[in-house]
Amino acid sequence: MRLDIQLFGALPARRISKTRKRLRRTHLKKEAPTITTCPNCNSPIAPHRACTNCGYYKGKDVLGKEEKSEEKKENK
Ligand SMILES: [Zn+2]
Numbered sequence: 001m002r003l004d005i006q007l008f009g010a011l012p013a014r015r016i017s018k019t020r021k022r023l024r025r026t027h028l029k030k031e032a033p034t035i036t037t038c039p040n041c042n043s044p045i046a047p048h049r050a051c052t053n054c055g056y057y058k059g060k061d062v063l064g065k066e067e068k069s070e071e072k073k074e075n076k
Contacts, residue, residue, distance in 0.1 A: 036047045040056040050056065055063030 034047055035044045037043065038045045038051040038054060038056065039059075040051060041054040043051065043053040045051045045053075050062050055061050055065030
């Protein structure tokens, strides 16, 4: 029924009725990002990413953040 939208592509704004425009935009919406918690330090993190707070991913310190913090303590 609404195949004509894809057949003609860009048209002057007045050629697309308010209803047709709004029906098309019913599928457009912002979605909140998925957030999980780090199993090591419980801070909120993006899924499938290393933790920005402690540098852990899958139980390993992949960013070496803990080693650096220990070095700083030794220097003081
Ligand atoms: Zn963490």
